[in-house]
Amino acid sequence: MSGYRIHRPGERINRQKPVSFQFDNVQYKAFSGDTLASALLANGVRLIGRSFKYGRPRGIVGFGAEEPNALIQLETGAHTVPDLKATQVELYQGLLAGSTTGYPSLDFDLKGLLGKFGRFMPPGFYYKTFMEPVKAWPVYEKYIRKAAGYGHAPVLPDPESYDHLHHHIDVLVVGGGAAGLWAATLAGRAGLKTLLVDEQAEMGGWLLTERRSRIDGLSGMDWVSQRLAELASLPNVSVLPRTTAFALHDLNLVQAVELLQDHLPLTERNAALPRQRLHKIRAHQVILASGAIERPLVFGYNDVPGVMTAAAGHSYLNRYGVAVGREVLVQTQNDAAYEAALDLAQCGVKVMLADARQGGAAAWRQQALKSAGVELLLGHGIAKVLGDKSVSGAQLVKLDGRNNQVVGSGPRLSVDTVLSSGGLTSTVHLFCHNGGRPVWNQQQLSFVCPDEGRDNIACVGAITGRWELSEALGQTHAAVAALLLGHGRGSSGNAPSVASEEVAAPRAIFRLPDGKPEGHGAKAFVDYQNDVAAADIHTAIRENYRSIEHVKRYTALGFGTDQGKLSNINGFAIAAEALGKPIAEVGTTTYRPSYTPVTFGALAGPHVGETFDVRRYTAMHASHDARKAEYEVVGQWLRPWYFPKPGEDLHAAVNRECLATRNSVGVMDASTLGKIDVKGPDAREFLNRIYSNAWSKLDPGKCRYGLMLDENGMVMDDGVTACLADDHFHMTTTTGGAARVYSWLERWHQTEWPELKVRFTTTTDHWATVAVVGPDSRQVLQKLCTDIDFDKDAFKFMDGRSGTVAGLPARVFRISFSGELAYEINVDANYGRYMWEEVMKAGAAFNITPYGTETMHVLRAEKGFIIVGQDTDGSMSPNDLAMSWAVGMKKPFSFLGKRSLLRSHTAGDGRKQLVGLLPLDPKVVLAEGAQILSNTDDTVPAAMQGHVTSSYHSAFLGRSIAMAVLKDGSKREGDTVFVWAHGKSVPAQVVSSVFVDKEGVRQHA
Amino acid sequence: MPKQGFQPFMESPLHHFKLDAEAQARRADGRIWCNELPHLGYAVLRGDTAEAGFAQLVQQVTGLALPLQAGAVSQGPQGVLMWTSPDEWLLVSHRQRLADWTAQLDGGFAAQQLFAQTVDSSGGLTLAWLGGTEHITVLRHLGVYDFESIPLGHMVSTVLGKATVQVIRLDGDGVFVLFRRSFADYVWRLLRRAAQPYGFAVCQLEARGDHPLFAQLAAPRPSLILA
Amino acid sequence: MANRYSLWSLIKNGLKHHESWQPAWKSPQPKKQYDVIIVGGGGHGLATAYYLAKEHGIKNVAVLEKGYLGGGNTARNTTIIRSNYLWDEAAHLYEHGLKLWEGLSQDLNFNVMFSQRGVMNVGHTLQDMRDIERRANANLLNGVDAVVMTPQEIKDMVPLIDISNRARYPIMGASFQPRGGVARHDAVAWGFARGASELGVDIIEQCEVTGLIIEGGRIKGVNTSRGDIMADRVGCVAAGNSSVLAKMAGLRLPLESHPLQAFVSESMKPCIDTVVMSNAVHGYVSQSDKGELVIGAGIDSYLGYGQRGSPHVIEHTAAAIIEMFPSFSRVRMNRQWGGIVDVSPDACPIISKTRIQGLYFNCGWGTGGFKATPGSGNVFAHTIAHDDPHPLNRAFSLDRFATGHLIDEHGAAAVAH
């Protein structure tokens, strides 16, 4: 038992609210307001995990986002979350947590045994071995993977939800410590729309721990309450706790994640509320007040459980009423840690303080410690910590005053806890996410943000290296006042008054020497989570990994889930020493989002499940449901695929649908086709330019099939366009291509031919389209419509008419994608379902049969009609598709893609061209996507001639048919080719791709 | 006139949610109140403001001044006319009236040989009304636009999730969200999902005498349906 | 190799406190004159230099890198390696690369941790499945391994994937290349650098090329931030910055440089043992040996040299991953980043001579560059050594954009990555 509870005035836990929780299946008691870390420490639990590489015992080091070791698995089943930092988990009644490392157990870890050979595992040792025998690598890797990794990924779907919230505000303040609170107060008073976010449950930052300072005569937390009360009274200010700004993007777009319910017991969470919320904040002005984090010193075995940062020990005491030990050694190189020592001593903890500085802290601090009975060891540093799974003592050495060398041995102290402070590191991450660079401050020994910040980003408080509260608030006041002036607002009030205190300069020391050459003594860890020791950095540089990015990547320094918050500066400093360069020249690695990890769920927000993507339905969808349609996803649309009768499979249903359509009448929902209204005096000219075929001579009341090419000469879309009037056309596009084509028309018109008087308006959603197909379709239409003459000569194939169908105004086009006599009825989509049902009624006498996309595909294939995207792939020209008839090479204007058709390769031989295939065995349906060979020799690499694009059993022909693209196909009719799929090849004959009614009698009937 | 025996019925884009079944009288609680305004008439109006006569004709036929500012909405008891693009506007009114208007407009455009047209979009669009104290917050959950900044009498065309919508603000009470038929299912699910934290309820919407949009709700008489 | 890596070298050096390791590569001062200059010290450039020295005996070579080795896309990709491309030319080129990968660790005596855990491309629509069949059959006939899997087979291999109809885009099947996989990206650059340096290649970091010295239509050398360096042959392998170099030679390239983003989760115990890619929902994921899920996002639509893209792209990718793996909703993103990819019109690379004698370009790899590293360097070295393309990259010359002989991988379901 090391840690224990001590009553502290102003502690942030609620002793009236005891809670119980489990860690590794053991029940413990703690209080509401605890974090999992403070609760474990209060219960004397020190061993929390095993290290990544060597399996060394590890405990809690920090008290917040900087924690590298205490990665735990929270909860089980669907609610489990891997890799949370115990220091950031708010305790709630019944919380279940477990360690994420240690095999077979945390206490006895096999990797720990292996770790004893750690000296043979330098940085990058993976790269240097496991190469022989070649075959063995997968085995090595299996175990390497097993050994790596912390928590377990959840296996059940997430039962909780997430959302997004967009903000457009004047000022965003990041950080709710003293500086942030003051900045928000000033911005709020000036009437600016202001948002203040802080990652913790409570505002206050370091004031939550530090108890001595008085601001405007108030205790720190009283001042915080005063600020919060004032902010709450300002309607233009919002304050969000538990909200971490994790990324800053261009133009001050900040992403912040708010933990709305993670702090509640699972049983008390509100299902109507999201678990977490992603805030996307556009702020004219960002004020970074993200403070600073204390880094530890680097010394031998500084990773033994019981070694922590001084700030952590201080915070556990004052915030959570937990003394982390009974005999505590504080090791420092600066004044701040004296505060921790003093508070601990005043609580009756036996405290010793070793200061790397010969002179120690400011006299008044030394005096305070002495009178509190703290033993002071000036000019001393820890050579190594004693103990295995828990600290049992520390071996000190005497340090030289100037260069960091050992000048004599020091005492061997028996302590159960070591707190170390290597000074503060400014939290500059957000400032650097989109290109800002921090600057090295040699006085404060930290990379800090420049006072001037940068465009619309102000930096206030400790982030600028102002460690002393008085300076921090003074600089904050000045910076924010200047900013408000920039917004044409004055600032009200003076800077809060805080008594300034005498401070002695910190010592520029990061790695405490132990008197031995680096690598010879006890491992001194820089990055706990990745097991990077000081010696590893020296080794990396020795091997010429000299760029700091190389050091980082070779040793994994700072690559952990703590993003190097404790380790980076120590690492840079040690690298600088090894390189013989000043730290400023070594620079930093790149800071990348996210500042702390963010759930995928929060990133995705509401765009999951049924709202992952748009699902588009036609107006007739209910009718298809009623008829038990099976559906196919086409683009964003859901289209009927086939309409199975009880007991029918796809093929049975499709055979029936095809025969019914060819022999009597079928009906299909064609509403998804793109439709664009094209109107204007220059509409024809525009169509001439955008389509490959000619449009000058198409009379009103006539329709024409059109091919659209891209500038590369390849087919990009097709469809039938009807001429409604001389200057007015009804264009149709493929279902998937509708949006692309609409945009395509607009772009060419606006960018290349703005002089053409023509306009495009999408009508895809306005028209519901019923295709009535088959020899009896005319009679069905006649039953529904009296004001259109359906006589075969009055209303010819490829004619269009307007009239009244089933009592509704309709556009009727006699066009056919099946080769049958067919009509497409277009009506206002609000009547789509009505029209479908009326057609079904009228067709009942002819056994009218609804069909879906599969039958549509078969019928069109029987006629050799292509489907763009299935029979084409962006590499097919009209000529390749044997559709030169749809290319008006003589048109005066050089239509889109025309010139490309003349290029040597595009116009040359050996291109793949569309053909029909008849398997010699009519019962064999070729596999779509099968490759075509000239013979049965399939030794690789085989000379592939093309592939099967569409293949079906044709019930109408009583045999299988297929469409394919084949090298020089147009010249190969009659050839026998071999269609190869997954090792089997099937002979087939090359034929014309028109299998049914070559003369087109049926569609002209 | 309809052929004997035909009894055409309309189904609005949100018909399948059977909103009327769950609709209730709106109350002043914290909830988000929402419903569809079904079966209104919509027409896209295209024209060139530089052409003499165009704006006048529109005003003369519809009684609505042609809005020339981006996002401006002109409104009257008979409907609204919204700016959607420099050469494009959207007319919303009662189906029957809209049919009359578009007939007159196209006739007038032809007569004056204007490069202008109307395109009936009544089947392709629908409107939902979104109200309640947090209705703007609901939009903020779903879209990147600064919805708090839309002035009265303006509309903005932007995205909610992956759908393009127009958000129309006529008063402080709520907004009208306009979207395409085939996106209606998605948009509705999105709104419902975003509103969940506040409570989501479908409210009864009835024709309000002089309201530019609610007034257009009067159920079209069967004979009108056929227009 | 003087400084050979092995278990014994580890033990030997371990006993010596790792004080006698030699530099992995030397960092000499640039000479005035080289036979060949390679511009760009990424994986492709270093591989080119390595193969020039190893297979063509050209050792008087300098690799010029403006930053640090492998600091470009080598350091910023999602490490996926496969060769299951649709078109013959592409399949043969990438398969050549894959074969080199298979012996690379031994060849370089540097473990690049090439893990042949397979690459799976899932299909969500009938057309996806047609494309998958077409590509799989083409692969098999080109000697590239390929399997087509049913949803159940997918589920058996990737238990966390959702094959139910709950999904907005239910999974209908997949193509799988067992020999595909992932590798340790940084190690590839370091391994080639060490190998090339060992063979006498000068590797010059912090040396930015500021101009190309061209006389009478011939390349003579380059201006750099460390002075002029002469050579009769210059190979540019600068990925996203290729257009910038081309401009120095008065050339235009059919390239657009776009941001490509990726992110990793926190490190977890093994939960995916292969690589899963979906073009329909725009996301792909694998798990690094360290335990992080490595996830690729889509390309940002606009030009960008900023090595950063727009956050909504990452958000969409996270949604896509959740769509396929609903349980990953509670997994957390640890780090995100962006690279610059040089995208060509047909999603295929350009490995080509130019109209300037002695100036060669190797670029346009788009999102597919990492997997090709050894193959790309290998054929580019041949092209430079013989002033004539290797048979495998003949089809990838610049003139295809004039003749129209594109190799349009967009046609394949696997166009991306």
Add this chain to the structure above:
Amino acid sequence: MLVITCPYCQEAREEEEFSYAGEAYIARPAVPEEADDATWGDYVFHRKNPRGWHWEQWQHVAGCRKVFAVKRHTVTYEIAGSWTLADGKALYLKEQA
């Protein structure tokens, strides 16, 4: 992430409302048939792709559907301005000259 001002809607809007429409002011050969394969290929495929200021087209797909010109820096992503295609062309040509 980008914030683009639509010259027609006269308002700065978020990138999500727009779609990128490539390099601006690429001249289509007046008589394509007279351009040789190389010239044509250059027009269809080759791009400036500058590391620096770039004249590009964006379409306000979620708004007025208009295509317009934007001058944007491809490294800093800073936007110098946006103009109707006609207005932008004058500036563009002046810069080229």
